[in-house]
Amino acid sequence: MDRSYIASLGLEPVLDKVLAGARLSMGEGQALYDCPDLHVPALMARHVRTRLHGDRVHYVVNRHVNPTNICVNRCRFCAYRRDEGQDGAYVLTAEEALEKLRAAGPVDEVHIVGGCHPALGLGYYEDLAARVRAAYPKASIKALTAVEIDHLAKVSGVSIREVLDRLKGAGVDMLPGGGAEIFAEGPRKTLCPEKIGGEAWLSVMAEAHAAGLRSNATMLFGHLETTTHRLEHMDALRRQQDATGGFVCFIPLPYLPGNNPLGEEASGPSAMDVLRTMSVARLMLDNIPHIKAYWVMLGLKLSQLCLSYGADDLDGTVVEENIGHEAGSGTQQALTIPELEEAIRSSGFTPVRRDGLFREATQ
Numbered sequence: 001m002d003r004s005y006i007a008s009l010g011l012e013p014v015l016d017k018v019l020a021g022a023r024l025s026m027g028e029g030q031a032l033y034d035c036p037d038l039h040v041p042a043l044m045a046r047h048v049r050t051r052l053h054g055d056r057v058h059y060v061v062n063r064h065v066n067p068t069n070i071c072v073n074r075c076r077f078c079a080y081r082r083d084e085g086q087d088g089a090y091v092l093t094a095e096e097a098l099e100k101l102r103a104a105g106p107v108d109e110v111h112i113v114g115g116c117h118p119a120l121g122l123g124y125y126e127d128l129a130a131r132v133r134a135a136y137p138k139a140s141i142k143a144l145t146a147v148e149i150d151h152l153a154k155v156s157g158v159s160i161r162e163v164l165d166r167l168k169g170a171g172v173d174m175l176p177g178g179g180a181e182i183f184a185e186g187p188r189k190t191l192c193p194e195k196i197g198g199e200a201w202l203s204v205m206a207e208a209h210a211a212g213l214r215s216n217a218t219m220l221f222g223h224l225e226t227t228t229h230r231l232e233h234m235d236a237l238r239r240q241q242d243a244t245g246g247f248v249c250f251i252p253l254p255y256l257p258g259n260n261p262l263g264e265e266a267s268g269p270s271a272m273d274v275l276r277t278m279s280v281a282r283l284m285l286d287n288i289p290h291i292k293a294y295w296v297m298l299g300l301k302l303s304q305l306c307l308s309y310g311a312d313d314l315d316g317t318v319v320e321e322n323i324g325h326e327a328g329s330g331t332q333q334a335l336t337i338p339e340l341e342e343a344i345r346s347s348g349f350t351p352v353r354r355d356g357l358f359r360e361a362t363q
């Protein structure tokens with residue numbers, strides 16, 4: 001890194017903290033967002049990702065299952081939800097869900113998320129998780145966002161802790177990080193007024209970590225929020241992580257403006273904004289080990305670039321993805337293991353196959 005050039009941009013103190021592994025302040029995060037040269041935060045983020053992960057880039061052989069698209073909420077960015085009885089509304093039986101899994105062959109991770117159904121109770125999800133566990137004894141089961149957990153507790157008349165304990169008992173290892181969107185109250189109220197607020201989302205995650213479950217964390221960006229809102233979101237996550245330590249991976253998700261009520265009111269982030277946000281996330285989230293470039297929503301080419309801007313994970317083979325594709329993601333539905341490994345190698349990194357918890361997978 002050219003220190004005099006970085007000093008000329010006023011970022012030498014930030015560089016010193018990055019090299020020392022010290023925590024960056026919100027003001028320093030803002031300075032990285034405001035820096036006119038994208039490559040400066042990128043170089044710092046690359047330094048941190050190399051310190052943490054060398055030249056390794058992770059991927060997972062996984063399969064998504066979306067048990068239902070019926071949802072009581074009406075998030076304005078969502079193109080996936082349906083009302084009960086509406087064309088295209090569905091609920092999978094556990095057997096249908098397993099059929100979809102079997103069709104994908106061996107997997108190291110099963111990812112289960114869907115809508116907040118008005119009547120499906122905890123028993124349905126316990127049974128589904130137990131049957132997936134029986135069929136895939138070694139795979140990580142990553143199931144239900146904090147929003148779904150909160151909803152399930154209400155529908156089933158039990159505490160959040162009971163939902164978490166019973167799902168864990170049925171074989172769930174971790175929660176995906178969805179539903180976090182953006183914590184800031186202003187944009188959150190416009191985007192997803194029915195959804196639990198940021199504090200409640202963090203509280204479900206704290207209970208999950210206390211119950212021995214791990215989780216990911218997401219941030220939806222490129223809609224109505226400011227860079228200050230993004231930094232506040234990251235700061236809330238790292239404070240939560242200081243307290244409970246259960247976040248495995250952070251996933252910045254670009255808003256996709258297709259087929260949803262928010263639509264063109266927000267256009268989604270530019271490629272430059274995506275790259276900068278990857279870098280800022282890697283630098284601000286000093287206590288979350290992994291940063292994911294989710295190729296399904298970013299596209300593979302931009303995701304490959306993200307690997308040089310702080311990300312160390314590409315997600316996985318996926319096989320069938322509905323939520324991002326209904327919102328206009330133009331990416332393919334699946335990648336093969338050779339395609340993922342080639343994408344990583346041709347970006348200058350070494351592929352490492354992992355499970356949901358980022359343990360090296362050997363199957």
Ligand code: SF4
Nearest residue numbers: 071073075078081115
């Ligand atoms: S984003 Fe999730 S909670 Fe919101 S409407 Fe869509 S399915 Fe429901």
